[in-house]
Amino acid sequence: MARIIGGVTTSHVPAIGAALDNGKSGEPYWKKVFDGYERSKEWIRKVKPDVILLVYNDHAVAFSLDIIPTFALGCAAEFPVADEGWGPRPVPKVIGHPELAAHIAQSVILDEFDLTVVNKMEVDHGLTVPLSLMYGQPKAWPCPVIPLAVNVVVYPPPTGRRCYALGRAIRKAIKSFDQDLRVVVFGTGGMSHQLQGPRAGLINSKFDRSFLERMAKNPKALTKITHLELMREAGSEGIELVMWLIMRGSLDEKVKEVHRFYHVPASNTAVGHLILENAK
Amino acid sequence: MAKAHDYDDIPGTTVFDAQRSRQGYHLNMFCMSLMKPGNRADFKAGERAYLDRYPMSEAQKQAVLDRDWNRLISLGGNIYYLAKLFFNDQKSFQHVAAIMTGSTQEEYAKMMINGGRPVQGNRSKKEWAKKRG
DSSP: OOEEEEEEEEOOOHHHHHHHHTTOTTSHHHHHHHHTTHHHHHHHHHHOOSEEEEEEOOOSSSOOSSOOOSEEEEOSSEEOBOOOSSOOOSSOOEEOOHHHHHHHHHHHHHTTOOOEEESSOOBOHHHHHHHHHHHOSOSSOSSOEEEEEEOOSSSOOOOHHHHHHHHHHHHHHHHTOSSOOEEEEEEEOOSSBOOSSTTTTBOOHHHHHHHHHHHHHOHHHHTTOOHHHHHHHHOGGGGGGHHHHHHHHHSOSSEEEEEEEEEEEETTEEEEEEEEEEOO | OOOOOGGGGSTTOOOOOHHHHHHTHHHHHHHHHTTSHHHHHHHHHOHHHHHTTSOOOHHHHHHHHHTOHHHHHHTTOOHHHHHHHHHHTTOOHHHHHHHHTTSOHHHHHHHHHTTOBOSTTOSSHHHHHHHTO
């Protein structure tokens, strides 16, 4: 049987990818970011997941204003790395796990989550930056990745409560998959940031730290945060934090916090990162 | 008249909702077209002529030509779509964020290193009105 062994949350700031790709990760500004992931790299080398389910948002790359799926599950055998306007990131292509992805889609749709199934999709920095932070610069990603793209670009994104509940359904789906696979779920995006308008540059460390604190111990409280509060407190783009709750919902109620990192800034954004393991 | 929303009270912020996504559809799709090298070359060869391929409003076209970022947002532009336009100009998110906030890139980068724009005083329009006296 497949099972979820842990979860990772991390910001997916594009400038982090650019810093790594352009050999700037040793510069003082960026070193402060990458240093926070040293332990994480060790952790993922040690737990060696067979599959990663990676929750992220597409940034007007694979999806445009033509079609805006709220939850889109990547069921393809592979996902090319997108050219977001300055050439594709020099990272390996992403290999999927079509069998497990199809099983998850079937299971959660019958559980009343109306997912969009995607069989052809390019992936952007939202997906590749978290992989780079956890694995560095390998020739090939060490395991298959199932992308789950969540709309957070066109308001409204799904609610935190809905995201958490989808996580529960994904957990049930993975548990009922008939192959012995160890799965790690990533919830990416955030933390506080605003990229647009005269309020751009907003950071709310107090809010972020409280969010990090509650992820392990009291995630249900986080599901009650309204979109209005998220945007007011964490910035218009801070609303990405709903995606973390899909990851959290997929874990046990009781989890062990293995690692926590928080840093301001990476470009315009507060970087937040957690590793949680199922307690037993 | 546009329906009032609770989030209209967040100062200096335009929430990209369904109404704005409709208003900015062609503007944003124009921006997205710049992800293709051939389109980038055509745009470079003649910005105005390229813009005329899209049924955008005159105001939207002018705001693109002027790279007036706050105006583009007010006309239905979304920052992730507008990014295709400023990447094409070899500009970064920080460069554009600085312009949108009325500061130099240096000042803006310094503000970020010092912990960013604080939320205190930036939560509501009432707080902004008070700040501006």
